[in-house]
Amino acid sequence: MGKSIKSEHIPRATIQRLAVYVQVLENFLQEKQNVVSSEGLAKACGVNPSQIRKDLAYFGEFGVRGVGYYVQDLLTAIRQSLGIDRTWNVALVGVGNLGRSLLRYSVFRKRGFIIVGAFDCDPFKIGEVVAGLEVICSRRLSEKVQELGIEIGIITTPAERAQRAANYLTEAGVKGIVNFAPARLSVPSSVAVEYVDFVHHLFSVAFNISYQQSRNR
Amino acid sequence: MGKSIKSEHIPRATIQRLAVYVQVLENFLQEKQNVVSSEGLAKACGVNPSQIRKDLAYFGEFGVRGVGYYVQDLLTAIRQSLGIDRTWNVALVGVGNLGRSLLRYSVFRKRGFIIVGAFDCDPFKIGEVVAGLEVICSRRLSEKVQELGIEIGIITTPAERAQRAANYLTEAGVKGIVNFAPARLSVPSSVAVEYVDFVHHLFSVAFNISYQQSRNR
DNA sequence: TCATGTGAATAATTTCACAGCG
DNA sequence: CGCTGTGAAATTATTCACATGA
Numbered sequence: 034m035g036k037s038i039k040s041e042h043i044p045r046a047t048i049q050r051l052a053v054y055v056q057v058l059e060n061f062l063q064e065k066q067n068v069v070s071s072e073g074l075a076k077a078c079g080v081n082p083s084q085i086r087k088d089l090a091y092f093g094e095f096g097v098r099g100v101g102y103y104v105q106d107l108l109t110a111i112r113q114s115l116g117i118d119r120t121w122n123v124a125l126v127g128v129g130n131l132g133r134s135l136l137r138y139s140v141f142r143k144r145g146f147i148i149v150g151a152f153d154c155d156p157f158k159i160g161e162v163v164a165g166l167e168v169i170c171s172r173r174l175s176e177k178v179q180e181l182g183i184e185i186g187i188i189t190t191p192a193e194r195a196q197r198a199a200n201y202l203t204e205a206g207v208k209g210i211v212n213f214a215p216a217r218l219s220v221p222s223s224v225a226v227e228y229v230d231f232v233h234h235l236f237s238v239a240f241n242i243s244y245q246q247s248r249n250r
Numbered sequence: 251m252g253k254s255i256k257s258e259h260i261p262r263a264t265i266q267r268l269a270v271y272v273q274v275l276e277n278f279l280q281e282k283q284n285v286v287s288s289e290g291l292a293k294a295c296g297v298n299p300s301q302i303r304k305d306l307a308y309f310g311e312f313g314v315r316g317v318g319y320y321v322q323d324l325l326t327a328i329r330q331s332l333g334i335d336r337t338w339n340v341a342l343v344g345v346g347n348l349g350r351s352l353l354r355y356s357v358f359r360k361r362g363f364i365i366v367g368a369f370d371c372d373p374f375k376i377g378e379v380v381a382g383l384e385v386i387c388s389r390r391l392s393e394k395v396q397e398l399g400i401e402i403g404i405i406t407t408p409a410e411r412a413q414r415a416a417n418y419l420t421e422a423g424v425k426g427i428v429n430f431a432p433a434r435l436s437v438p439s440s441v442a443v444e445y446v447d448f449v450h451h452l453f454s455v456a457f458n459i460s461y462q463q464s465r466n467r
Numbered sequence: 468t469c470a471t472g473t474g475a476a477t478a479a480t481t482t483c484a485c486a487g488c489g
Numbered sequence: 490c491g492c493t494g495t496g497a498a499a500t501t502a503t504t505c506a507c508a509t510g511a
Contacts, residue, residue: 044502048457052450056432060409070470079434083504085412086472098511099469115453116460118315123452134351138448140432173279185455192277208462209455211448213356215273217295225458231355231428232443233269235340235363236332238402240265241442243333245425261480285494301483303494315488315493471507481500488493 044069053078054085058108069162070101070227122144124183124207127190128153128161128168128199131213135189152201154194170200178205185209192216194221199226264305265393268328271302275325287318337362340401341424343383343415344407345370345378348430352406353381366398368417371411388418395422400427409433416443 057077063067075082089095089107092114096102112118123146125132135141135153151166153159154175162170169177177183186202188195188210195214202210209225212218218226270327274290274294278286292299306312306324306358309331313319329335340363342361351370369391378385386394388402394400403419405412405427412431426442429435435443 043461045454046502048454050451052447054435055453056447058435072470079431081504082470083472083506084502086470087503090472094472095470098471098509100511101470110385115457117453117456121452122452122457128437130354130356132352134348135448139450141452144449144452146456147450160334167326175337184459187451208459211451211455216277217270217274218367221463225455225462227454229446229448230269231446232284232361232363233266233353233355234428234446235260235361235402236269236272236334236337237265237444238428239334239338240332242401242425244260244438245442263480289492298482299492300495301480301482301493304481307494311494313493316491317489318492469511470509470510473507474505475507476503476505478503479501481498483498484496486493486495489491 037228039159047091048115050078050080050084050088051115053119054088055108055111055115058104058111061104062108067104068101069104069107071096074102117145120185121149121185122147122149122152122181123185124148124152124174124178124181124189124202125187125189126171126174126202127188127192127194127214128155128158129189133163133185134211135168141198146185148187150177150183152177152198154197171198174201175205178202178207180182183207187209188214188218189211190214261307264308265332267297267301268303268332271305272325272328272334275321275328277322279325284321285318286321286324288313290317334362337365338402339364339400340399340402340404341365341367341369341391341395341398341419342404342406342421343388343391344405344411344431345372345375345380346406346408347427349406350380352430353383354403355464363402365404367394367400369394369415371414387465388415390417392422395419395424400424402428405429405431405435407431422437 047214051141071082071085074086095107095110125148128151151163151168152171153168154171158168186207188198192215195216195230199218199220203220203224211227215230282378288299288302291304312324312327342365345368368380368385369388370385371388373383376387403424405415407415409432410432416435416437420437420441428444432447
């Protein structure tokens with residue numbers, strides 16, 4: 034069968050787990066563990082072994098019966114399945130505190146997501162150089178997305194300017210957005226949006242602590 | 251009925267959505283919209299109206315039949331349900347690039363999560379002052395968690411030091427961890443862990459773009 | 468033989484549809 | 490009357506259990 038996708042719809046949860054599998058498999062590889070069973074991988078990821086087999090089955094057959102999975106091969110297969118066996122050019126919109134940090138955050142590049150343009154609408158920021166990139170006026174996104182081959186946008190503006198940034202990006206033809214601003218976006222259904230909100234994770238932890246304590250009474 | 255929790259187990263997805271409801275309701279409040287129906291809130295959050303009613307039903311009855319929800323009252327009720335109607339003292343472990351950014355990230359404090367201690371094991375960083383906090387040796391976490399009343403830890407170390415940071419934190423009695431390092435943690439089941447990985451969101455977007463394109467062929 | 472891949476069974480979540488109440 | 494709150498139905502996701510094949 035090989036690299037083709039076998040199923041119609043793939044659950045969002047599966048995709049999130051595949052990202053975790055990549056993380057854990059990379060560690061295995063570094064530790065020179067070359068073969069792993071679904072049970073071994075499951076334990077390291079904190080999930081059920083058949084969950085892993087089901088997740089992989091959406092994309093193909095990558096294991097060897099009676100043996101397990103060859104770590105390197107499985108990594109390659111998952112990367113291919115996720116579409117991260119290549120590089121992606123990314124635009125960052127909103128060069129504030131967080132934006133600057135992300136521009137300097139080397140992990141993106143290491144993972145194949147290359148920030149090739151930094152945008153802001155503040156005239157005081159335009160022209161400034163951050164992490165080797167000159168900040169460009171957000172209105173010029175259309176032109177630059179074309180020129181630089183940008184396919185993904187990262188939004189790090191304040192909440193009230195996030196929708197405008199999303200509009201600029203989608204109008205420019207970007208096909209996916211990762212939104213760090215605390216605002217919901219309205220975009221065409223053909224554009225993939227991911228929301229990242231640190232504070233929500235703190236909410237979640239706070240809830241779990243409070244809830245656990247209230248249950249233990 | 252009021253503030254008591256009505257149900258045994260509350261889905262993780264519900265908690266995540268409640269955090270979104272808070273975000274959207276705050277915007278409504280700013281726009282002086284004082285009443286909202288489950289339909290109105292649902293539209294703004296991109297979910298189904300009965301989803302919202304079900305989510306709220308886990309915690310109580312907050313609406314008025316024939317009217318909807320009073321925005322301010324609902325906000326108060328959800329904040330209480332999530333346990334964010336108070337402040338939480340937080341320790342940050344790992345004063346690298348990302349750690350520094352988060353120390354300077356004012357939104358945490360605004361939301362009631364106050365970073366009261368910054369920790370690192372690098373002797374060159376210990377003693378340095380970042381965002382008004384003196385960096386303390388990670389080994390002194392036990393002592394400081396007590397002293398400062400810390401209940402939540404944020405891990406921003408490199409992947410290979412994340413588990414050690416988690417050990418220090420749990421041994422010190424911290425009850426919840428938000429882990430920004432790309433590593434899975436093993437902690438006692440009584441400790442709530444949330445994983446934050448920017449790169450995973452980019453993976454997700456990359457997959458959706460690739461997948462959509464492969465389906466449209 | 469042993470671990471994968473998968474249909475069937477189970478569990479959880481979401482949506483529907485309407486009774487109930489302000 | 491209109492919108493919430495909620496059982497019941499539909500859908501979706503997870504886990505089990507075993508046939509399959511290296």
